[in-house]
Amino acid sequence: EEADVLREDLKELERAMYTEAEDQLARERFLSEFPKLKPKLEEHIRKLYELADEVDRVHKNCTISNIVAGTTGAVSGVLSILGLGLAPFTAGASLVLSAVGAGLGAASAVAQVSTSIVEYSNESSAKAQASHLTSTDFDKGKVVAKVLCDTVPQISSLAGKSIQALQNIAKNVRAIRLAKVKPRLVVNARRFMTAQRVSVRSGRQVQKAFGGTALAMTKGARIMGAATASLFLAMDVANLVKDSEHLKKGAKAQSADEMRQQAQELENKLEKLTKIYESLKEGPNP
Numbered sequence: 001e002e003a004d005v006l007r008e009d010l011k012e013l014e015r016a017m018y019t020e021a022e023d024q025l026a027r028e029r030f031l032s033e034f035p036k037l038k039p040k041l042e043e044h045i046r047k048l049y050e051l052a053d054e055v056d057r058v059h060k061n062c063t064i065s066n067i068v069a070g071t072t073g074a075v076s077g078v079l080s081i082l083g084l085g086l087a088p089f090t091a092g093a094s095l096v097l098s099a100v101g102a103g104l105g106a107a108s109a110v111a112q113v114s115t116s117i118v119e120y121s122n123e124s125s126a127k128a129q130a131s132h133l134t135s136t137d138f139d140k141g142k143v144v145a146k147v148l149c150d151t152v153p154q155i156s157s158l159a160g161k162s163i164q165a166l167q168n169i170a171k172n173v174r175a176i177r178l179a180k181v182k183p184r185l186v187v188n189a190r191r192f193m194t195a196q197r198v199s200v201r202s203g204r205q206v207q208k209a210f211g212g213t214a215l216a217m218t219k220g221a222r223i224m225g226a227a228t229a230s231l232f233l234a235m236d237v238a239n240l241v242k243d244s245e246h247l248k249k250g251a252k253a254q255s256a257d258e259m260r261q262q263a264q265e266l267e268n269k270l271e272k273l274t275k276i277y278e279s280l281k282e283g284p285n286p
Contacts, residue, residue, distance in 0.1 A: 027280055034277045041270045044133045048263035051126045052256040059253040062119040063243050065111060070240040073108035076101045077233030084222045084229070087214035088193045091179050091186045094214050099172035106165030113157070123255050130259050171212040178209050189215040193222070 079101030087094040179186050188202045189210055210216040217225065 031277065031280055034273060038270065038274070041266060045263045045266050045270070047133055048130055048259050048266070051130055052259040052263070055123055055126045055253050055256040055259065056251070058119060058122045059256070060247070060251040062115045063247050063251045065115040067240060067243045067247065069108045069111035069115065070236050070243065072104050072111065074233055074236040074240065076104035076108055077229050077236060079104065080229045081226050081233070084214050084217070084226045087217070087222060088190055091189065091215055092176060095172045095176045095179065098214055099169050099176070102165045102168040102172065106162050106169075109161045109165075123253070126259070127255060130262060133262075168212065175210045175213045175215060179215075182209070185209050186215070193217065193219060 079097045083094045083096075083098035083101055086097065185205060189206045191197070192203060192206050193215065207216050214222060214225075
């Protein structure tokens with residue numbers, strides 16, 4: 001029995017010596033590696049804060065750009081409504097307002113889509129770099145491919161809207177020229193718009209000359225067009241108010257806050273590791 005107890009004591013002593021040797025090896029390795037790791041962690045923390053600041057800067061500029069584009073879109077809506085409303089009374093002014101409204105609408109759409117693409121691409125790149133800094137794979141090619149894939153629908157939609165706007169402008173410009181040289185057509189157009197009796201031939205001439213403009217629209221069609229323009233105008237105004245409030249509060253991006261949170265978590269880890277390092281330097285016991 002005494003021999004068995006002695007053997008167990010010897011085994012326990014061997015385990016303790018082995019554990020102590022492992023602890024000593026781990027301590028020496030930590031003391032050797034941490035001074036090399038610390039600058040890298042500090043660099044990652046600094047870069048995360050820089051990425052967050054850059055995302056906030058771009059987001060703020062994009063918010064300002066959206067406000068400008070929204071204002072342009074609102075002006076476009078007002079001009080379009082005025083163009084439709086003035087069509088029965090003054091053909092020239094109506095066509096000019098409609099053409100300018102279409103041009104401003106196209107400019108607003110281009111600005112909004114371009115701003116959206118710029119912000120999305122910048123944010124995607126920043127997120128990928130932040131993931132790389134927190135030990136996740138980062139492939140620039142994959143980021144670029146994803147951005148292109150996600151923005152193709154927006155670009156296609158923008159192309160369609162731009163082509164339609166250019167066609168509307170061209171129709172209004174052509175109608176302005178015809179109205180100057182053929183005043184009789186304008187008279188027939190007014191009769192057509194106010195539901196007065198016109199001959200079939202005159203109606204066809206009006207449609208052929210002013211098709212696609214307010215001068216070739218019935219009263220019902222103009223009311224429907226004005227209602228649609230008013231709806232888009234209300235949406236533009238609502239977005240303007242929302243973006244203005246967001247800008248007033250500092251225009252901070254949610255992804256930037258997430259990056260700062262990641263940086264703070266790394267700072268906390270670094271602080272704990274630094275305390276452990278200082279403690280191990282003072283003596284052999286952890």
